[in-house]
Amino acid sequence: MEALHFTFSGQSLSNTSHKPVLVGVVGSGNLEVLIEPATDASTCIVEIITAAVGFGAIWEAVIGDFVSRRKPAGIRVSINDVGATPAVVSLRLDQAWDSYREGQP
Amino acid sequence: MTSYYEASARDRVNGVLDPGTFHEIVPPSARMMSPHLKQLDQPCAFDDGIIVGEGRLSDHPIAIAAQEGGFMGGAVGEVHGAKLVGLLERALETKPDAVVLLVESGGVRLHEANAGLIAVSEIMRAVLAVRAAGIPLIVLDGGQFGCFGGMGIVAKLCDAVVMSEEGRLALSGPEVIETTKGVEEFDSKDRALVWRTVGGKHRVILGDANLLVNDDLDAFRAATLDLIETKPDMSLEALEQEHSRLGQRIDRFGDCKDAVDIWRDLGIADPDTVPMLESAAFMAAIAGKRA
Numbered sequence: 001m002e003a004l005h006f007t008f009s010g011q012s013l014s015n016t017s018h019k020p021v022l023v024g025v026v027g028s029g030n031l032e033v034l035i036e037p038a039t040d041a042s043t044c045i046v047e048i049i050t051a052a053v054g055f056g057a058i059w060e061a062v063i064g065d066f067v068s069r070r071k072p073a074g075i076r077v078s079i080n081d082v083g084a085t086p087a088v089v090s091l092r093l094d095q096a097w098d099s100y101r102e103g104q105p
Numbered sequence: 106m107t108s109y110y111e112a113s114a115r116d117r118v119n120g121v122l123d124p125g126t127f128h129e130i131v132p133p134s135a136r137m138m139s140p141h142l143k144q145l146d147q148p149c150a151f152d153d154g155i156i157v158g159e160g161r162l163s164d165h166p167i168a169i170a171a172q173e174g175g176f177m178g179g180a181v182g183e184v185h186g187a188k189l190v191g192l193l194e195r196a197l198e199t200k201p202d203a204v205v206l207l208v209e210s211g212g213v214r215l216h217e218a219n220a221g222l223i224a225v226s227e228i229m230r231a232v233l234a235v236r237a238a239g240i241p242l243i244v245l246d247g248g249q250f251g252c253f254g255g256m257g258i259v260a261k262l263c264d265a266v267v268m269s270e271e272g273r274l275a276l277s278g279p280e281v282i283e284t285t286k287g288v289e290e291f292d293s294k295d296r297a298l299v300w301r302t303v304g305g306k307h308r309v310i311l312g313d314a315n316l317l318v319n320d321d322l323d324a325f326r327a328a329t330l331d332l333i334e335t336k337p338d339m340s341l342e343a344l345e346q347e348h349s350r351l352g353q354r355i356d357r358f359g360d361c362k363d364a365v366d367i368w369r370d371l372g373i374a375d376p377d378t379v380p381m382l383e384s385a386a387f388m389a390a391i392a393g394k395r396a
Contacts, residue, residue, distance in 0.1 A: 001146050001147075018389055020132065020133065022132075022133040022189060025173055025175035025176055026148050026154075026175070026176045026177075027175040027176060030175065032150060033132050034134065034151055049149070051147075059347050080149060080150060080151065082148045096244075104152040
């Protein structure tokens, strides 16, 4: 297992308190993404625990792409991954961010 | 229609309960994860593969738990088990109209060895305490991984079981039987054989499950509501009758080589067509013919 940690600064969201959301499942080729409100409204903190060791650069690129496309801020993203492909990770991040903003459980 | 089989445990909970009523206890953000898996350097899940909480079903207060088969086959570890036991023990105090268990599990999580075994035994004890308190326990079984091992026993300790054709319920799973007894005894790759033997239809015919429903979240929800008043006869006389019925079952069907032989013996018309029937046609075909 490998733990990765990234911090991105972004635009500040309107300071509504959102409910935490969880999408995805910790299964082979899949991952779960938990999004919670962060204390700092202008940053996006991403913590990853992955079973696939040595892919830090790819994670940084995929998360960087998500941040530049969606401009998330004020959130803490926690990921448990079991070797999901970059495409799956991107889709899960979008799904989690959409659910979080819609306030779905 | 939303497939129960394809849905995640979280989506099943929200589909069975009235929309927006679910309140999760120890949610993923609590990060109550398995210490054993971490020690073994294995992937962990924020909810340890089980969702527990409370909600309403057509305004009935309900305690509900759902196992996520996608995480380690829904296997019961220490935290996973403790969450379920906690929900059951809480039900003794809050007295909901029913406890609904959306099972999907291969049984004990072997990584956690004794801690997992103890967890399963604690679940069984808590289930019996809830039953003794007169609170109905309803099991829903229609997930991708079925319900096996210790959770198979837990399911049968409950008051009622609802299954879809896709659901499976047994003690030893097909692979376990093949590994220990040989492929001649049971070919776990033969999907038709597996579903004929441990699938929802056979379980309903044998009386191990109460009801067969289509693979549809709404159908599971409706069946749960139908069974909410379930109060099986728990008198000594009824239990002795049940034991004698089970004893006769092995005498009567012990020579059958296949589930179809049992269906034929029970007088079900065209037993070979049973696997192809829709749930309503199936329930009609077996009416009055169940073991």
